[in-house]
Amino acid sequence: MPEANKIAIQDFSFYYDSCRALWNVNLCIRSKEIFTVFGPARSGKTTLLKSLNRLTDLIFGANHTGTVHLDETDIYGPNVDLTRLRRRIGMVFDLPTPLPMSIFDNITYGPRLSLTNRKSRLHEIVEKALRSAVLWEEVKDRLNTSALRLSGGQQQRLCIARVLALEPEVLLLDEPCSGLDPISTASIEETLFELKKTYTIILVPHNIQQASRVADRAGFFLNGELVEEGPAYQVFTKPRDKRTEDYVTGRFG
Amino acid sequence: MQLQEKIIEKVLLLIAFSSIIILTLITFFIFEEGIPLILNVGLKAFLLGEKWIPSKGFFGIFPMIASSFWVTFGSLLLGIPLGLACTIFLSEFIPPFIATLFRPAIQLLAAIPSVIYGFGGLIFLVPLIRNHLGGPGLSILAGSLVLGFMTLPTIITISEDALKALPPSYKAGALALGATHWQTIWRVLIPAARSGIVASVILGMGRAMGETMAMIMILGNAVRMPVSFLDSARTLTTNIGIEMGYASGDHRQALFATGIVLFFIIMALNTLAIFLSKRRAS
């Protein structure tokens, strides 16, 4: 069965005022795969992710050329409903960012905005999301306590659950394991394998080892340019471009 | 949804302009009431005339302008040394945790209504001055002393901010070169924080110029050129405050005109202070 393109990025360049952050990116993300976007710091990875759910719209002076399609829709088109877009493409940030509310309220924050307010439905959503993020067993008895009291690893899984509660199609994960201990990291990586069955995932990894552990395909970014992309195994062990090879073998980092 | 968001943004924009709108309204209406009289009487006669007899049509406010400045400068004579002393005390002479007790006390000082200060001046200072220094007691001296205390919080909080904003290397450097604590304060820190301190003083002047109730209670009510600190007097503010209750027609317009003069003076002072503190920031 041919794998459909979930996200198609064509000739996409991004600018903060007149400062160019992304240079003519051409990239296709396939449905229900884990695609990893890796590279040194300040190479545009986060900008790429944030422009996929249009979080970059919030920055004054941000503009772009080129197109990004989610399935058949141009996400920068004139009639795009941002709320629906951000429900379809969810994002988890590099630092755990629980909102200053209870665990329950954190998870239901998204659904309450536009989906439903019915208590019973909300409870269903919360349980399903927490189970998918492998956090249900640990917090099911204290859903009304403040989310700020959870440990770092739990908070990050809470952020994943929070995004899953909206039943998105694509997950954008920006270094989701930075700041976490190895055990939490391992559990989140395991969760990713489960999540891959349902969601398309774009992951900015904490390091190359993590990327090679979990990814199906990979793309190397350097200074805002997509240098090369392909199956993860090939990009990490037999890269076609010298710059990729230098980075992967640690000659710069 | 998008439409709702756009409407909300426009409403908030309008709300955000409320302070400018109010400021414009204030300026417009004060001027509308006062300018006709100034034009009638003549600007020079109004500002420099020494006779204020509304019933006969004499509207000269020079004594009031002079008294306002006398009282204000008098208050600075007390306020600057005392204010600097307290500022230095707060930032250099006591450990930080005691300062956190002292600072709220200063805020409380600022929160006390001016009528209470006026009353305090009335029952303590006025008899004291009358019995020991002569004159009616209700005097510029009493006003200056009370006003000096009232402007302390302004001078203290802003000067303290100015001192706190200095890089710690100034103090460390001076002490390392062998200066005593006091030399460091007096010759290095205070001069470095100079523009902030001056800004605080100018703002204090603005507050002093605008004070009404306490001054009504302790300055007496004499409409004449002051010649000594023991004289009773009337400032621009008390002129308005005392007579507004029963003025009408030209008289009332003259009080608004007094307000225009007051407005200009205080706006000038405040703009100067803002300008000075912006310059410090850059």
Added chain:
Amino acid sequence: MNRRRYVTQGIATIFIWTGALLTIAVMLLILFQILKEGLPVLRLSFFLESPKEMGREGGIFSTLIGTATLTLVAIVVGAPLGVGTAVFLREYTRESKMSRMIRFGTDCLAGVPSIIFGLFGFVFFVIKLNLGWSILSGGLTLAAMILPTIISTAEESIKAIPYSYREVSYSLGGTKWQTVTRVVLPSALPGIFTGILLSVGRSIGETAAVILTAGSSLVMPTSLFSPIRTMSVHFYILAREGISMKMAYGTGAALILFVLMINMMAQWAINRYIRRRT
């Protein structure tokens, strides 16, 4: 040579300590004197009875009602305007000519003396808008006076909220307004509340603007259009006209107690709020 430096240091130290202690001493002196003479007057009947014989006897009940209603109007009008301005400045624009102009306007407004507000309120609310000397005229004038305070405290509280909270709300599909009402404002509430408390304290003590706009009637108000006398105006009239020293001290003591109480509550709120954030 060395000795002279240390002598200067010593003299300076004495001056500084004297100055600081003198300041505290004078403040305490005034407060103690008024409280000493005034506290005995403060019995329950004082608070519950209205002034009789032009204030020579009775209590201050009608002035309490006057003060309360005036402050209420001021807050009800001033708080939304102030918070709305702060929200706009921090959430809907970035630093630009317009925002600088708004801030300049707010700073200027903060410097306008209360007697000028009184003149303005008189000509605009009492005369032009035909509201007469009333709770409405006084309250609206006071609202204009407290606006700068509310704007700056609200702005500080909103500024203190981490950007990540907003980013999370947007990434979950929230609109700007939803983010403001569901995340930003609830978190900023303690700081905003403190600003409101401080404004209440200021309104209670305000006299010049109130006399010119709300009048000085001792009669119990019947509507927002009734004239009223606030506590501070009552105190001023009693003291200046020499009507009754006893009543003056009592009113003054009540005034001081209210203002101190409110400001101490605000200080406590600031401390708790700061401790929670850091």
